[in-house]
Amino acid sequence: MGMTMSQKILAHHAGLKEVKAGQLIEAKLDMVLGNDITSPVAINVFEDNGACGVFDNTKISLVMDHFTPNKDIKAAEQCAKVRRFADKYDIANYFDVGEMGIEHCLLPEKGLVGPGNLCIGADSHTCTYGALGAFSTGVGSTDMAAAMITGKAWFKVPSAIKFVLTGKPSKYVSGKDVILHIIGMIGVDGALYQSMEFAGDGLKYLSMDDRFCIANMAIEAGAKNGIFPVDDFTREYVKNRYNGEVLEFTADDDAVYEKTYTIDLSTLRPTVSFPHLPENTKTIDEVGSIKVDQVVIGSCTNGRISDLRIAAEILKDKKIAKGVRCIVFPGTQNIWLEAMHEGLFDIFVKAGAVVSTPTCGPCLGGHMGILAKGERCISTTNRNFVGRMGHVESEVYLASPAVAAASAITGYISNPEKI
Amino acid sequence: MNLNASGTVFKYGDNVDTDVIIPARYLNTSSHAELAAHCMEDIDKEFVSKVKQGDIIVGEKNFGCGSSREHAPIAIQAAGVSCVIACTFARIFYRNAINIGLPILECPEAAKEIKSGDRVSVDFQTGIITNETTGKTYQAEPFPEFIQNIIAKGGLLNSIK
Numbered sequence A: 001m002g003m004t005m006s007q008k009i010l011a012h013h014a015g016l017k018e019v020k021a022g023q024l025i026e027a028k029l030d031m032v033l034g035n036d037i038t039s040p041v042a043i044n045v046f047e048d049n050g051a052c053g054v055f056d057n058t059k060i061s062l063v064m065d066h067f068t069p070n071k072d073i074k075a076a077e078q079c080a081k082v083r084r085f086a087d088k089y090d091i092a093n094y095f096d097v098g099e100m101g102i103e104h105c106l107l108p109e110k111g112l113v114g115p116g117n118l119c120i121g122a123d124s125h126t127c128t129y130g131a132l133g134a135f136s137t138g139v140g141s142t143d144m145a146a147a148m149i150t151g152k153a154w155f156k157v158p159s160a161i162k163f164v165l166t167g168k169p170s171k172y173v174s175g176k177d178v179i180l181h182i183i184g185m186i187g188v189d190g191a192l193y194q195s196m197e198f199a200g201d202g203l204k205y206l207s208m209d210d211r212f213c214i215a216n217m218a219i220e221a222g223a224k225n226g227i228f229p230v231d232d233f234t235r236e237y238v239k240n241r242y243n244g245e246v247l248e249f250t251a252d253d254d255a256v257y258e259k260t261y262t263i264d265l266s267t268l269r270p271t272v273s274f275p276h277l278p279e280n281t282k283t284i285d286e287v288g289s290i291k292v293d294q295v296v297i298g299s300c301t302n303g304r305i306s307d308l309r310i311a312a313e314i315l316k317d318k319k320i321a322k323g324v325r326c327i328v329f330p331g332t333q334n335i336w337l338e339a340m341h342e343g344l345f346d347i348f349v350k351a352g353a354v355v356s357t358p359t360c361g362p363c364l365g366g367h368m369g370i371l372a373k374g375e376r377c378i379s380t381t382n383r384n385f386v387g388r389m390g391h392v393e394s395e396v397y398l399a400s401p402a403v404a405a406a407s408a409i410t411g412y413i414s415n416p417e418k419i
Numbered sequence B: 001m002n003l004n005a006s007g008t009v010f011k012y013g014d015n016v017d018t019d020v021i022i023p024a025r026y027l028n029t030s031s032h033a034e035l036a037a038h039c040m041e042d043i044d045k046e047f048v049s050k051v052k053q054g055d056i057i058v059g060e061k062n063f064g065c066g067s068s069r070e071h072a073p074i075a076i077q078a079a080g081v082s083c084v085i086a087c088t089f090a091r092i093f094y095r096n097a098i099n100i101g102l103p104i105l106e107c108p109e110a111a112k113e114i115k116s117g118d119r120v121s122v123d124f125q126t127g128i129i130t131n132e133t134t135g136k137t138y139q140a141e142p143f144p145e146f147i148q149n150i151i152a153k154g155g156l157l158n159s160i161k
């Protein structure tokens, strides 16, 4: 029986010829990730267990991104704890203020993950690296602690759903619209415990940034991972970044998929998720009149350079509507520099937006843009759960950078095609 | 881990996410007691004042969806909850609960029929759930052997020693 791409990567890392959906395996990891929220819990577990060393100090990444630059004393203590741990065990990939970025923008950019890798991260959006043709999934802090000690993790081999993407999307339909459309179609548990494998000739219209965004939100459909085949876009992206061996796995022709969906990208419309679940999607033509108080452009979903470019293209020579706060969060220090050199910050600031240092900030209701009772935000982030960005009676609408930027100008959720 | 649980049920619906189980504004700590003090706050303000040691949470589908924060099952466990029953669990929550030794059971029939305030008991070895209020029993999916082994050893870290 044929294997899916995800199953092949798992089999390879478990040292097995073949694996089947449902099988429990133990596999070797190429990268173990944690952040300033999940690492302190993992370090507690690590220390309580009396562990005296890590399996490989080059295969652990610790990224201080959620509440940094530290928002309060408790957050500072959490980071200090991780910093001490990184010093003690000589963790090569420890990233703090000045060199950090939002973890899922940072790791691919630094070449810390590559095609064919098996990665786990104590952060649910670790599934982002599936864009590179890696098997990558989010776990908890205890898994992270165990993995830092042994370099291994247990997995239940997932079955898969195949998404065949065809056709060319229109100008303002991005990776974000593709994944919001899919989540709207299959629901927030539509791929529970499964892999989402992407295929089809429409992939040639999806840039790496689009793919990172799509793989990032696989978890929002309940998936274990999302994964893209390795092609020229991937090879080009990893060329001068990733030093490891590039392993290109492809799904067998007779791989078994529980379901296959074919999506013609040319028929998709800019899409918005209404509160309080990512599956509550409407196309931009159906949203009606929704006034917003805040616009957030950034995060591990849409904080990459092409996201900032499209937002700037729309905001150029325009003004943000009175009464709307627009906050831009570049994903990493490099993206920040690139955006600055391209003059994007001039455009944002002249329009009346603010530009932040890279941080998760408001995405999880951490800091730098919390919502008051009754306020509404349109955001390029990935979750719109109750209270996600502040008060339990505030609302988050999810959309692409183009829709967010257009909405910033009008003060209402707006169609970028009409700006 | 106790082999049995019994307590009063707190019942919730579909997609109880990790942001309502423990809001991100409290994630600047990893203290179990502090996390427990805010457990379920954004979905049920009275939960923390009403919950007693041994009580049981019942949700419907996709319980624990959202972030990977282990703070969510930790908050539930530290609040005194002995077991969570749901139709389905989000996968990271499922892993985390097993890894920290919080018993969770998937049983759609029980999860749908059990109501808030019912007295329920659970036998983890057999997977039998008894609703003592209505007298009805349910058979939950037992854990695969691999996972039973992790639980028997008292969590993931003990199992890799």
Ligand code: SF4
Pocket: A066, A102, A103, A104, A123, A125, A299, A300, A301, A359, A360, A363, A364, A381, A382
């Ligand atoms: S940007 Fe948001 S979703 Fe991404 S890692 Fe940070 S908090 Fe999580």
